[in-house]
Amino acid sequence: MSILFSNAVIWPVAALVAVPLLLHLFARTKPPVYSFSSVEFILRIIRSTLRMKRPQDWLLLALRTLLFTSLVLVFLRPLFFSQRRLAGMFQAKNVVVIVDATASMSYVDGAQTRFAAACAEASEIMAGLSNRDTANVVWLSSAPRAVFPEMGANIAYLRDSLRRASVTSEAGNIQEAFDLAVRLLSEAEGKRELCIISDFQKTAWEDVSLTPIEGLDIVKVPVGTATAANAALTDIQFRPARPLLGEEVTIFCDVHNYSAQPCGRTLFLEAGESRRSQQVVVPPWSKATGVFRHTFKSPGTFTISAALDEDVFPGDDRRWTCVPVLEFMRTGILASDTQTAGAWRRALDALGWARTETISRADLDGDLPYDILMLAGWDGASRQNLREKLLQGATIVCSPAGGVSPGDATLSRRQADVGALLRHEQSSEPHSVKIVRPDDRIFQLFADGDFGDPSRGLFRERLHLARNALSGADVLMAFDDGVPALARLEQNGSLYFWNLALDPEFSNWASHVEFLPFLAELLLGSRPSANGHVVYTEHLPGEPVAWNVGRTVLTSDMQLRDRIGQALPIRRGGGSLRFASSIPPPLGSYEWLYRGQYIGCSVVNFPTIESDLRPMDREQVKTAGSVVAAGGSKVRHLRDGVKLWPYFLALALCLGLLEGLALIWIERT
Secondary structure, eight states, X not given: OEEEETTGGGGGGGGGGGHHHHHHHHHTOOOOOOOOSOOHHHHHHHHHHHHHHHHHHHHHHHHHHHHHHHHHHHHHOEEEESSGGGOOTTSOEEEEEEEEOSGGGGSEETTEEHHHHHHHHHHHHHHTOOXXXXXXXXXXXXXXXXXXXXXXXXXXXXXXXXXXOOOOSOOOOHHHHHHHHXXXXXXXXXXXXXXXXXXXXXXXXXXXXXXXXXTEEEEEEEOOOSOOOEEEEEEEEEESSSOBTTXXXXXXXXXXXXXXXXXXXXXXXXXXXXXXXXXXXXXXXXXXXEEEEXXXXXXXXXXXXXXXXXXXXXGGSEEEEEEEEBSSEEEEEEESSHHHHHHHHHHXXXXXXXXXXXXXXXXXXXXXXXSEEEEEEEOSTTHHHHHHHHHTTOEEEEEEOTTXXXXXXXXXXXXXXXXXXXEEEEEEEEEEEEESOTTSGGGGGGTTSTTOOTTOOEEEEEEEOOTTSSTTOEEEEEETTSOEEEEEEEESEEEEEXXXXXXXXTBOGGGSTTHHHHHHHHHHHTOOSOSSSOSEEEEOTTSOOEEEOSSOOOGGGEEEEOTTSXXXXXXXXXXXXXXXXXXXXXXXXXXXXXXXXXXXXXXXXXXXXXXXXXXXXXXXXXXXXXXXXXXXXXXXXXXXXXXXXXXXXXXXXXXXXXXXXXXXXXXXX
16 A cells, blocks of 8 residues: 655645644734733633633644645645555556456346456556557457457557457366466566456366466456356267167256256257257256157268257357267178187177178278277287277277287287287086176176076187286176186277187087177177267367368368358368368357268357356455456556545535634634
8 A cells, every 4th residue: 555646746835734833823922911900800801711712723723734734735646556566657557458258258247248347347447548558458268369469559449349349158268368468468668467357257267376477467357246047058968879770869968057046947859850848957056967768760960959948148058969870880800710700790690780791800900990890819910900999989899819918809008918828728627607797788688587698608618818817807707717708898999808619619608599689788788989980070169160081182072061051161270181160160060061962060069167157256366466356447546546636625625614614603702
């Protein structure tokens, strides 16, 4: 706290404060003494009136002294600074204002949005800058940007850009916006000031720590401090991940309630030609899930849209996703072990949803455009390519040959252990198997016993390995002596280690009726999330939607359309095989076409972090090295000071009036 005098050059005028005292002293000069015959009655009158006259004189002296002091202070023009370190009275000012333009700022507080209030406060901050000062505005969004490439003196243009600006549907990169503002101010001479205007949404700002910079004053201006109730549609999921034609798809829609009161909302679903709705009641500060079931009548990629009945914050009331519906699943079978491969093929050919193809050892180094890979007698070839396929989400069933290490058989990252190679062993007494994980998804069909027991086969041949050889894998079935018979390792996709002989000479399992439904449940229960080819992409607001075509094509052959069929401009992005929209599109779903044929879709959904509208309290906003101001005018007062001379002028007028009233009172008494 401090007080500066903007007209301190006339300090000698302060001597006028002594004028009332001098007048008072001169008025006390003793008059000449004359002798009369009798002054007894006069002396009595003087003694009785002096008791009142002396306080009246002191009161009049005090009023006149205060009057002259106020008049002197009017001419000295004092300024009051509540924060001494923010005062920039006699220096050029360099001000950068970070204006939060994220999605939460579109909430309407009263008669205007938080963003409109923030722009008004930013304009008020810049209204006090002179022509020797510089300023800039940084928009806080997913990709923060500044109005000017460097600090500028055109304050009028900045204020006009604040009037024309609009809020986005994006989440904000707070640290990047702060770093951009610091770079703009790094070369500035004079006072450097950074103002941050935001709703300081708790979910976005709570874990942000902005490091104070020496010589940089940070002022934070909260807007929209009232807690806003909101309900949001935060997620759409469906099971299975890649449904087959005619298979029922379960769609889950998560609705969050960001308020202290329970709320009931109507949830709408649009899937193809189907339109359905249901009521959802959400407890306070919790979520509820709406469940829909739908069966697609044709293969392809379908866009699903879910929405809530709109509230005061409608941006997060709608979401999109895409469902790839398969006519069949392509299955590639490596037939190095003809007996195992033959049993697999016969079973899959009996299933209507499987399209089997025989692949060679050389094919393992290629693209492998299959949903499922079944490797019978695999010798460890193309290990890296298979691992990449697994990471892409494919399902791989591996029945390794002898001479392969357990590390290779599970496509582990570590190098193969040459001293622990797998080898086939045969026994005169058959081994039985038992289910180790009866609650696993592939055994749910057999839980009530209606489809038999999938573990009732007998085996006289198997791969010999230690019980703990398959580290990191879940053992689902094991032989009677504990040796793993079937194990699963999940890394995006599912890898099954198959140690169950299917040769009729060494096993009777493939002849049992349970074998077919068990193999079907194993493959369907580990439905691949992808087959190496993307069918849709999901993006956040502020990002251009992109698509990788996988081959070199002409830009004129590619097209991007929105939901109503309007074409959007596109460009090549990130290589000759990748295309992207020229500008970030708004929320919604978009179709990619090659020579007029549909090839995939992209969706842009509301960022869920922006749905919780609770702001931080003042103590949380005020961090080390920063000051919190109630508005743009308060920021100007911190920087330019509060002019006190109007208050002293008003005080002088009041004192002059009091002096006149005091003189009237004195004359009457």
